[in-house]
Amino acid sequence: MTEFIPPGTRFLDLPSPFAMKRGGVLHGARIAYETWGTLDAARGNAILILTGLSPDAHAAASADNPAPGWWEAMLGPGKPIDTTRWFVVCVNSLGSCKGSTGPASIDPACGRPYRLDFPELSLEDGANAAFHVMQALGIARLACVIGNSMGAMAALAYLLLHPGAARAHINISGAAHALPFSIAIRSLQREAIRLDPDWNHGDYDEQHYPESGMRMARKLGVITYRSALEWDGRFGRVRLDSDRRDDEDPFGLEFEVESYLEAHARRFVRKFDPNCYLYLSRSMDWFDLAEYCGTPCGDRGNDVLQVLARIRVDQALAIGVTTDILFPLQQQQQIADGLRAGGADARFLPLDSPQGHDAFLVDMARFGPAVGEFLATL
Amino acid sequence: MTEFIPPGTRFLDLPSPFAMKRGGVLHGARIAYETWGTLDAARGNAILILTGLSPDAHAAASADNPAPGWWEAMLGPGKPIDTTRWFVVCVNSLGSCKGSTGPASIDPACGRPYRLDFPELSLEDGANAAFHVMQALGIARLACVIGNSMGAMAALAYLLLHPGAARAHINISGAAHALPFSIAIRSLQREAIRLDPDWNHGDYDEQHYPESGMRMARKLGVITYRSALEWDGRFGRVRLDSDRRDDEDPFGLEFEVESYLEAHARRFVRKFDPNCYLYLSRSMDWFDLAEYCGTPCGDRGNDVLQVLARIRVDQALAIGVTTDILFPLQQQQQIADGLRAGGADARFLPLDSPQGHDAFLVDMARFGPAVGEFLATL
Structure with a gap:
């Protein structure tokens, strides 16, 4: 499956064994990632991008791979995520097939692809794997975690499971749990x-x-x-x-x-x-922040808000799109409400884009300024 | 396929050959229908119901078939469509498999099912077939044509192609043409x-x-x-x-x-x-009232309105549901606007039901009064 891996991709070996949330471990697993910009001496200018289901780590053109990336208009010198200021890391999700270990990877125990013998995958596993990449790069505290769609779910897990891991968060078309329509x-x-x-x-x-x-x-x-x-x-x-x-x-x-x-x-x-x-x-269907509510109050919405309020970031922006039927607007509203209840300066930004859930990939006229202006305040 | 036909179903033989809109003819075709109530001496109290894609003609219990029908709560003595006042006919669509001739029927030319040799089917063919049923029953002018979903599209064809065929029309979750999402x-x-x-x-x-x-x-x-x-x-x-x-x-x-x-x-x-x-x-995808605009003005929406304005009914009600993603609300608004432009006393009624496109089948608390009160004004 190496043909799926863009040139210029870097790799981090995960601790081995790497324990999975629902049981089982991975041996010799790795995470594919790319970086842009330069980490400053204080290691305080790092941004982590967690992606939707299908993208690889190649979010934008780089010295090692000049081909345009899947978020080319968002990321680069002078762009909303300005790589002259920020050191940006994009990871390919654990469980994917674009360089990170997943069901298509070779199981070292037998020399053949895992296929359905891959352990059950949760978004929390992907979040933990991304956290290891940050540790390996010497980044104790991110300036910002940006998550899109599935990555926005994983970003919430990242922030909940690793307190203090980031100062700020941009949640784009995300959700604290999957709804039955999705x-x-x-x-x-x-x-x-x-x-x-x-x-x-x-x-x-x-x-x-x-x-x-x-x-x-x-x-x-x-x-x-x-x-x-x-x-x-x-x-x-x-x-x-x-x-x-x-x-x-x-x-x-x-x-x-x-x-x-x-x-x-x-x-x-x-x-x-x-x-x-x-x-x-399946990992998206399973994801539910309410699971972490120690004493469930019985109301699912309130359980989610209680858990969101445990996340510690200074600033947050939850962006949604009015025409999104897969991650509807009230889910981003809920994220902003919960983070605000936890003490963050959190803003909910509904965008009136006609392009639905995918708007963050195509509607740069709306998403570019929204992301750029938030990052400028950090 | 006789197992699909409810007991008590009646049949009308269509004129043979029966010409289809897009070419080809049917020989020996028939339409399945059921009736409720009594046609009055002036033959002025008849209501025709055109159904969605899947229902049969058994809309409600009858003397010949006491099993509940698919619109049981709507149709019967004292119900919104009150069969002590109205003579109600529900037809199974041409092309269906619930008694009317369709691709599963035997092709008399060869003695085997038509299957894909059935001629191309348009909603207009179904409307014309229903018109023949009305003629055979001696109903020159219906009190009202009620169409749901696909049947609401067919009802517009019925009214356009057979001027004067009805005094009133209830269009439920319908459309004058299919949109690309659908x-x-x-x-x-x-x-x-x-x-x-x-x-x-x-x-x-x-x-x-x-x-x-x-x-x-x-x-x-x-x-x-x-x-x-x-x-x-x-x-x-x-x-x-x-x-x-x-x-x-x-x-x-x-x-x-x-x-x-x-x-x-x-x-x-x-x-x-x-x-x-x-x-x-496929016949729903093909349906487009704008086709009948002799001199297209170039704007699809205006073409549709021009054609709708050619339909002659005295009164009309176009009902839509706020949560319908398949036949969105603006399509019923368009129908009401067009019929009003044609001189009808036409009302657009958006219902705030959570049940989406299917609400007319289940949300009787909203649909019952809407239909009943309109019929009471006729």
Whole structure:
């Protein structure tokens, strides 16, 4: 699976054995990461970025890899996350397939890929692994942890489990726990992969690969990452030209929106390992900050707020998007409320972007200033 | 496929050949329907109900079939659609598998099911077939056409193509054309069915049946028929008891919401023909009232309004639901606006129901009075 790893990626060996939250350990596991900028003498200018489900550590172009990264417009000299001021680290999540150890990695115990023998993965495991990277880089206290989507969930775990690990936090389109609508969507994505005969209980290879299951899962993802509003303006009811249609297939692609989904899915399916997808997807369903409420008050929302209030940061910004159906706005409001209850100067910023959950990747006109202005106050 | 037909269903033979909008004809086709109440001497008290994608004609209990129907709370003596006053007809859509002719029916030309040789189906074909039923029953002018979801689209076609066919119209969670988000969802549902190896290009039987594809399609349907808000209150993050879980399946059902979807899907899959599902689903994507705009003004929304304004009814009510993501509220607003521009006393009624697109089936506290009070004014 080395083809998934961008050039210029660095690696940190995790302590071995590395204990997992739900049981089991990893031996010889590693985390892939990239850095930008220079750590100052006081080691006080470091920012950690935790990503969504699919990105690698290559958030932006670097000296070792000039190719544009997945957050190119956000990160670099003079950009909202200004690498002339900040030392930025982006880690590839534990359980992913872009350089960090995950179900597609070789199990040193047997010399073959883990596949479904990989231990149960929690977002807390990824947070703990990222914490080890910070320790190895000599960063005792981050200036800021920035998390997007899945990474925004993991960032909350990071801050809760490692008190004092950061002065500030930007939570982008995140959640303190998964809601049933999001669980339903992800459950269906996983079912699409598992139903593909080529998934074969996780035992596939390049020749026999669950491509149609992954395509279905990705299409459903894209549908829930964007918004109906955006698509109405962008695609309307425009149909494909006849030369882009297969007239032999009576239920084949006909509308532009179908072709858009198909293209998105085709770009993704062979670039992400299906078992890793299943593990990371399930870890999002499992994540629930309310678990850490020692004496549950019985009301789930209040339990979450109590735990959020235990997180110690000085400043925080929780950004959400009005058109996000996967991580709806009230979840970022809840995060800001909870962090504020814990004493942070925490702000909730709802952005009126048409681009739904994915807006942080594309709507730089709104997200750039929001992130840049917050970092300028640190 | 006779097992899908409720007892007490009546049938009307359509004119043969019956011409289809996009080409081709049907020979010996029929429409299944049920009636309630008594047609008065002036034949002026008739109401036609056009259904969503999956229901049969058995909307409510009747003398011939005392089993509760799919709209039992709405229809009957003393109910919002009061059958002591109204003569009510509900038709099973052309292209369905609940008694009306569709892809699962026998093609008289060869004695085998049509399957994918069924001609391309449009909602206009279903509207025209329903019009024939009204003619056969001697109803020249309906008191009201009520359409739900897909049936609300078909009702607009009915009224446009048969001027003067009704005095009033209730459009429930309908649309004058499909939007790209809804097209994307339906496209993915169809893809799930087509990817199931047992679909076999439409050539399946009871032994080799695309059950997992249908299950996926139905689950995705249910996700988009309800709302995140409702599920958060109803399921939250509640997990299944251990005796309802399969510990051998590492990605199997774990949360109540997953079990709910599974149960919904299992009830559906063997009761609806997969090819009929594909045909009806596609006919919704194709539906676009703007097609009837002789001189398109170039703006899709205005084209739709121009065509809606050509529909002649005296009174109309367009009901939508704030949490509907499949037929969003602005589509019912558009219908009311267009009908009003055509001279109708048309009202837009947004209901603040948590139950999304399916609210008309379950939220009788809101829908009952809305429908009943409108009918009382006729």
